[in-house]
Amino acid sequence: MALLEAIGIGKTYPGGVVANDGVNLVIEPGEVHAVVGENGAGKSTLMKILFGIEQPNAGRLVLDGKDVSFAGPRAAIDAGIGMVFQHFSLVPSFAVYENVVMGSEPRQGIRFDRKRAIAEVQALSDKFRLKVDPLPPVSSLPVGQQQRVEILKALYRNARILILDEPTAVLAPQEVQELFVAIRSLVAQGKTVIFIAHKLPEVLEISDRITVMRQGKTVGQVKSSEVTEKSLAALMVGREVTLRVDRKPTDQSKRVAEVRGLRVVNARGTEVVAGLDLNVHAGEIVGLVGVEGNGQAETLEAIAGLKPIAAGDITLSGEAINGLPVLDRRGRGLASIPEDRISEGLATGATVAENLVSTKLTDRRFVRSGLLDLKAIRDNATKLIAEHSIRVGGPGYTVGTLSGGNMQKVVVARELSEQPKLLLVNQPTRGVDLGATQFIWRTITDARDKGAAVLLSSADLSELLALSDRLLVLYRGRLVAAFLNTPDLTPETLGTYMLGLSTQTAEDMKPALR
Amino acid sequence: MMDIFLTVFSATFFVTIIRTTTPLLLATLGGLVADLSGALNVALEGMMLIGCLTAVIVSVYAPWYVAVLAGLGVGGLLGAMMAFFAYRLKADIILVGFAVNILAAGGTVFALALATGGDKGTSINLQSQAIPAVDLSFLSAIPGIGPILTAFLSGHSVLSWLAAFLVFAVWYFLFRTPWGLWLRGVGEYPGAPEAAGIPVAKVRTWSLVVSGALAGLGGAQLAMFNYVGFTRDMTAGRGFIALGAVLLGARHPVGALLAALLFGTFEAFAVVLPGLFNWMPAELIRMIPFVVTIAALVLFSIRAQRALAMRGVK
Amino acid sequence: MSNVPAIDKSIRFKAFRQEVTRSVGALVIALAVTTVIVFLTSKAPLDALTQLFTAPAAKTRTIGLWVDDIAKLTLTGLAFSLVFQARQFAMGVQGQVYIGAIAASFVVLSPIGTTPFGLAAGVLAAMAAGAFYGFLPGIAKAKLGANEIVSSLMLNYIAIELCNFLVRTSLPLPQAGVLTTVDFPEQSVLPALVANTRIDLGLIFAIVAVLVVWFALYRTSWGLKLRLVGHNARFAEYSGIKSTFIMVSAMTASGALGGLLGAVFVQGQTWGKLTVQFEGGLAFEGILVAIVARSRPLAVPIVAIFYAYLRQGASLMNVRTDVPAEVIGVVTAIIILLVSSSFSVNFVSKLFRRAPAAAAVQSAAK
Numbered sequence A: 001m002a003l004l005e006a007i008g009i010g011k012t013y014p015g016g017v018v019a020n021d022g023v024n025l026v027i028e029p030g031e032v033h034a035v036v037g038e039n040g041a042g043k044s045t046l047m048k049i050l051f052g053i054e055q056p057n058a059g060r061l062v063l064d065g066k067d068v069s070f071a072g073p074r075a076a077i078d079a080g081i082g083m084v085f086q087h088f089s090l091v092p093s094f095a096v097y098e099n100v101v102m103g104s105e106p107r108q109g110i111r112f113d114r115k116r117a118i119a120e121v122q123a124l125s126d127k128f129r130l131k132v133d134p135l136p137p138v139s140s141l142p143v144g145q146q147q148r149v150e151i152l153k154a155l156y157r158n159a160r161i162l163i164l165d166e167p168t169a170v171l172a173p174q175e176v177q178e179l180f181v182a183i184r185s186l187v188a189q190g191k192t193v194i195f196i197a198h199k200l201p202e203v204l205e206i207s208d209r210i211t212v213m214r215q216g217k218t219v220g221q222v223k224s225s226e227v228t229e230k231s232l233a234a235l236m237v238g239r240e241v242t243l244r245v246d247r248k249p250t251d252q253s254k255r256v257a258e259v260r261g262l263r264v265v266n267a268r269g270t271e272v273v274a275g276l277d278l279n280v281h282a283g284e285i286v287g288l289v290g291v292e293g294n295g296q297a298e299t300l301e302a303i304a305g306l307k308p309i310a311a312g313d314i315t316l317s318g319e320a321i322n323g324l325p326v327l328d329r330r331g332r333g334l335a336s337i338p339e340d341r342i343s344e345g346l347a348t349g350a351t352v353a354e355n356l357v358s359t360k361l362t363d364r365r366f367v368r369s370g371l372l373d374l375k376a377i378r379d380n381a382t383k384l385i386a387e388h389s390i391r392v393g394g395p396g397y398t399v400g401t402l403s404g405g406n407m408q409k410v411v412v413a414r415e416l417s418e419q420p421k422l423l424l425v426n427q428p429t430r431g432v433d434l435g436a437t438q439f440i441w442r443t444i445t446d447a448r449d450k451g452a453a454v455l456l457s458s459a460d461l462s463e464l465l466a467l468s469d470r471l472l473v474l475y476r477g478r479l480v481a482a483f484l485n486t487p488d489l490t491p492e493t494l495g496t497y498m499l500g501l502s503t504q505t506a507e508d509m510k511p512a513l514r
Numbered sequence B: 001m002m003d004i005f006l007t008v009f010s011a012t013f014f015v016t017i018i019r020t021t022t023p024l025l026l027a028t029l030g031g032l033v034a035d036l037s038g039a040l041n042v043a044l045e046g047m048m049l050i051g052c053l054t055a056v057i058v059s060v061y062a063p064w065y066v067a068v069l070a071g072l073g074v075g076g077l078l079g080a081m082m083a084f085f086a087y088r089l090k091a092d093i094i095l096v097g098f099a100v101n102i103l104a105a106g107g108t109v110f111a112l113a114l115a116t117g118g119d120k121g122t123s124i125n126l127q128s129q130a131i132p133a134v135d136l137s138f139l140s141a142i143p144g145i146g147p148i149l150t151a152f153l154s155g156h157s158v159l160s161w162l163a164a165f166l167v168f169a170v171w172y173f174l175f176r177t178p179w180g181l182w183l184r185g186v187g188e189y190p191g192a193p194e195a196a197g198i199p200v201a202k203v204r205t206w207s208l209v210v211s212g213a214l215a216g217l218g219g220a221q222l223a224m225f226n227y228v229g230f231t232r233d234m235t236a237g238r239g240f241i242a243l244g245a246v247l248l249g250a251r252h253p254v255g256a257l258l259a260a261l262l263f264g265t266f267e268a269f270a271v272v273l274p275g276l277f278n279w280m281p282a283e284l285i286r287m288i289p290f291v292v293t294i295a296a297l298v299l300f301s302i303r304a305q306r307a308l309a310m311r312g313v314k
Numbered sequence C: 001m002s003n004v005p006a007i008d009k010s011i012r013f014k015a016f017r018q019e020v021t022r023s024v025g026a027l028v029i030a031l032a033v034t035t036v037i038v039f040l041t042s043k044a045p046l047d048a049l050t051q052l053f054t055a056p057a058a059k060t061r062t063i064g065l066w067v068d069d070i071a072k073l074t075l076t077g078l079a080f081s082l083v084f085q086a087r088q089f090a091m092g093v094q095g096q097v098y099i100g101a102i103a104a105s106f107v108v109l110s111p112i113g114t115t116p117f118g119l120a121a122g123v124l125a126a127m128a129a130g131a132f133y134g135f136l137p138g139i140a141k142a143k144l145g146a147n148e149i150v151s152s153l154m155l156n157y158i159a160i161e162l163c164n165f166l167v168r169t170s171l172p173l174p175q176a177g178v179l180t181t182v183d184f185p186e187q188s189v190l191p192a193l194v195a196n197t198r199i200d201l202g203l204i205f206a207i208v209a210v211l212v213v214w215f216a217l218y219r220t221s222w223g224l225k226l227r228l229v230g231h232n233a234r235f236a237e238y239s240g241i242k243s244t245f246i247m248v249s250a251m252t253a254s255g256a257l258g259g260l261l262g263a264v265f266v267q268g269q270t271w272g273k274l275t276v277q278f279e280g281g282l283a284f285e286g287i288l289v290a291i292v293a294r295s296r297p298l299a300v301p302i303v304a305i306f307y308a309y310l311r312q313g314a315s316l317m318n319v320r321t322d323v324p325a326e327v328i329g330v331v332t333a334i335i336i337l338l339v340s341s342s343f344s345v346n347f348v349s350k351l352f353r354r355a356p357a358a359a360a361v362q363s364a365a366k
Helices: A043-050 A073-079 A096-101 A114-126 A141-156 A172-190 A198-204 A229-237 A296-306 A324-333 A340-344 A352-357 A376-385 A404-415 A433-448 A461-467 A489-499 A504-513 B002-008 B009-037 B044-061 B065-087 B094-116 B136-141 B148-155 B160-178 B176-186 B191-195 B200-226 B238-248 B253-276 B284-310 C004-041 C047-059 C060-085 C093-108 C118-144 C148-169 C201-219 C223-231 C232-237 C241-266 C282-293 C300-320 C329-340 C347-351 C358-365
Strands: A004-012 A017-028 A032-036 A059-061 A066-068 A081-084 A161-165 A192-197 A209-212 A217-223 A254-264 A271-281 A285-289 A311-314 A335-338 A422-426 A455-459 A470-475 A478-484
Touching: A017 A043, A017 A059, A017 A271, A017 A433, A032 A043, A032 A198, A043 A081, A043 A161, A043 A192, A043 A198, A066 A340, A073 A081, A096 A114, A096 A141, A114 A141, A141 A161, A141 A172, A172 A192, A172 A198, A172 A489, A198 A229, A217 A229, A217 B238, A229 C347, A254 A455, A271 A296, A271 A311, A271 A352, A271 A455, A271 A478, A285 A296, A285 A461, A285 A489, A296 A311, A296 A335, A296 A422, A296 A455, A296 A470, A324 A335, A324 C232, A324 C241, A335 A404, A340 B191, A340 C232, A352 A376, A376 A404, A376 B044, A376 B200, A404 A433, A404 B044, A422 A433, A433 A455, A433 A461, A455 B160, A461 A489, A470 A489, A470 A504, A478 A489, A478 A504, B009 B044, B009 B148, B009 B160, B009 B176, B009 B200, B009 B253, B044 B065, B044 B094, B044 B200, B044 B238, B065 B200, B094 C282, B094 C329, B136 B148, B148 B176, B160 B176, B160 B253, B176 B200, B191 B200, B200 B238, B238 B284, B238 C148, B253 B284, B253 C241, B253 C358, B284 C148, C004 C047, C004 C329, C047 C060, C047 C300, C060 C093, C060 C201, C060 C241, C060 C282, C060 C300, C093 C118, C093 C148, C093 C282, C118 C148, C118 C241, C201 C223, C201 C241, C201 C300, C223 C232, C223 C241, C232 C241, C282 C300, C282 C329, C300 C329
Parallel strands: A017 A217, A032 A192, A032 A209, A081 A161, A161 A192, A285 A455, A285 A470, A335 A422, A422 A455
Antiparallel strands: A004 A017, A004 A059, A059 A066, A209 A217, A254 A271, A254 A311, A470 A478
16 A cells, blocks of 8 residues: 555646646655656645645545645644755754754753753664764754754654655765665665655666656656666656757957955854965856855855955956955956845846846946936846846836746846856756756856856756866865866766865866966 | 942942833843744833733722733733734734834823823823832841841832843743744744744744733833833833843843843933932933933944954954 | 836736725724724714814814825825835934924024025924934944844934923023923024915925935936845845945935924924924824835825824814824724735635745745
8 A cells, every 4th residue: 555645636826826737646655756857847846735835726645545634744744744845944053953853842841851852863863874963053064964954853753754855956976875875774764755856867876666747747657677867857858858058169268357365254253265266267167066055155255246255366357356346346347146036136026127227227328317217227128028038027027926937037137138257157047947947058158158257156066067168176165176177077076076075186176277 | 429429339229220120121021032033022112001001000990910910911912913913914023013102102091091081191090009019128137238138139029029030931931941942943044943843923923922921011010110100101212222122132031131230220320310410401311221222232233243353254 | 019018007007006905995994993992982972083084174274284294294204215115114203303303493593593594594404413313323224233223213212302401401492491492583484385374385395305205216226226225135235236325325315304304393384493392293103104105205195195184183083072182093003004914905804814834934945
């Protein structure tokens, strides 16, 4: 008998977006079951329904042969389902054990029994070979460990079924292997794991069976041993799609940006970028490689002028730009596509037209003697909407009404409406569907082909390998390796350096440091 | 100069400080509980004021402790109302807070007029009661230090002792019980407790209820001990000062105590100064607590900025 | 693409209609509650309600009072709207009104007051003083991160006490012991627009202020920057907008409006002199006006017209019947609560729907 079954699940969000439509899922006890599909295929919605965060409009859930419905996560937890989100739900200043037990604390009267909590978390960590110390605050742990804290949380609540939502997206290849060791240990001790992913080699490696979703529907369930990467990909997208971009040969002799001895310190006083040197040339894309939180984001922010620097020099086209305000840097040809479009790249309450000129408020085309030229602003928007095929009713619509991919297009349209000298890009395609990803990749390489120097950071190694001319690996804010992007460069090689397991010598790095 | 010296170091001045500190401390603790759960309670002022009036009116008909409980209860109700509008109806909590303040400013005068048959702004015609002071004069029997103990410890309001205990109780609750863990988790990163099945809105609702109850208790102390009876706007900004005290006290109960004591001391100055220096304009003396609050806020912020700068952030 | 502007307009119209329905709905509920309260508390409820709803429009004199209130509520509503649009919760309009009034009084009671420039000098001094007073919490927040709610409220109390102090000690009084200065010289008092009413030049000031604020917010780059900061300060910084500068300038400009209101109070037909507690809590009621108007400058005077009517109605009811004017505080609170929440006309059904607990997880999971 199946352990958990979802039958004919349908979910339509207010606003009419159909996320799930007749979805069927059968989970056998003790298996690793992967759910794959492109971004936007409805995997996350299905998992939210299994975990009680969303309620389905149609269909039913069957657990242990009995119909169940979860009013909220609490009910799902009580039924033995645990979920690890892609973005962790951990209180940063709390200790590991506090995070693990929160919500189901051991008590002694009205008192929170800390000793018992620590002992229990330690025991659990040992039992499933998760190697997590219960005492330090989670904010001090690397991402891989934080993820295992999340797994501990679910296990602590006696989860029989563990849902992992894109668990490998934030991990370096070696950390992925550690995660797989943990997953195998969980299954060996009787747990069932639902594994959501879109990276097929990993899926084939870890899972027993695979359910494929496409456009809100389940299109098939297969045994991992009976499929290949290629046939799975064809199922996923319904047609053969290869994501690749051609990069033209360019003249990369002109050095556009130089960073020397950059140091950045965060609000807690820890050094997040520790003496970084790098150059970016016209017509090349330099990829910043690293597990998230090793200084890539801070480096980009420091160059953009969004973060104060503790030491170092940044020059753009030979001119020092340290200490210059953001606007002056932009005036010198800097453009930037930020990591989080909603919290940083857009004002969702303002109109598309307003968002599209927000960086150009000293431009005489749009502002003269402090007054707005509304017609020019509207024409600019109409033009960019057409050029980037942004799906929106018109320039006067607020950005908040757009889909994720279209929002990202608004950001890209604004940043690349004029050819930049230096383009900073951070996680350009996170949470964006395949079509938009293709479009954004092409836009970035077009800018490069036309002579922009591009500095790119991404958590997705395949994106970095697809776009970059050179790759620089950061570990704890330092440069530990540098590569020219040759066909024989593998994610595994990069992973060794990303985790700080080895470091290149200055001599090794030299060919890739221009 | 000698006068002020004697006054400041006298036991009576100490008793005055405790008296002026108590309502502030209760409101500050209330502000702290709400703030730690991520719900900024700007309505402390209005909750206190309504607490004042409720306690005064109830004390006409019932024993003092019932009146105190009524003040506490009405504060809790107002907290629940704030939570309802902020979390169920998704209103901005700051605007909801100011709505409560406006309701309090007008509503208390209106309700008082009804209760007294038309009196505008003062309860002078109501036979309201006071909270009894705790008499510890038996301590005088202790040889040597006895009389000093009596002078310093006797004569405080019951609620002053309760407030002192509440500092400990709030600390214990926040840092030693599971619910305190929930509350701090909800305030710092609501996604985490939510994913653990902890109802975030409910935690915030309860913290607002407790916050309101503490503010209401502060109101009862103000209208049944510091002053006996109600006058319009008698809280005179104490709720807002308490909001400043939460920030100044570094979001910790002991910090809240120290901050409330600081503001209480300056208010006590404002109480004794007119008697000592009759040339000092009363208006300027009344300004003291507000000026001190701003000064403290600014100095605290400068210090926080320096601490960041020391670590090389700026 | 040719039909895009039409779609634009239809969306705007829909949003506009929604706002209007919501505001009117809130008003109706608030008035219903008032009616109930009056029936429960008054010995002559019908009489009281008649006064509340008809008295302001009954006589030229009361119409004058009403229009005067419209002008003043418009000014305070604009001052609050300006800071709210930048998403700053500065509550300092009351303090700015007092400081502005003090500055105006000092100027017009000096020899300048009797010159032809007295009026303008007083008004400008008030605006400058108010701007300075608005600037203080702004700069404290921008430079030090000091919470603007607390600092601006403290400054309100300080301004009120300062006014009390200066009236008593530093300004000419008609006789010792009263808390009102001598009348301002005629040259410095805002002329009445309609004889024998309180309708004075302040109304023109208010109308001009509406247009200026609207123009500044929607037609200048400063206004666009201010609104972008209000929508998302981090995004504004990323775009190269100095959000701290915008924040401080918004609070300063709002302070100038507050100061102007101070001058309109004391230099106007209402007073023509400085007295303690002259504003009677009106300055704070700008919060309500700004909230109901959704901080849109052109909507502010419309809201002010309705609210001023209610305010005058309550005060006339207070004088002529047994219902105290403070009942209006209750009405105000209800309106703010309803308008600022997701309340809609069919809200009763929504009210008892389970709050979506999932929403928080969803946002956390992002």
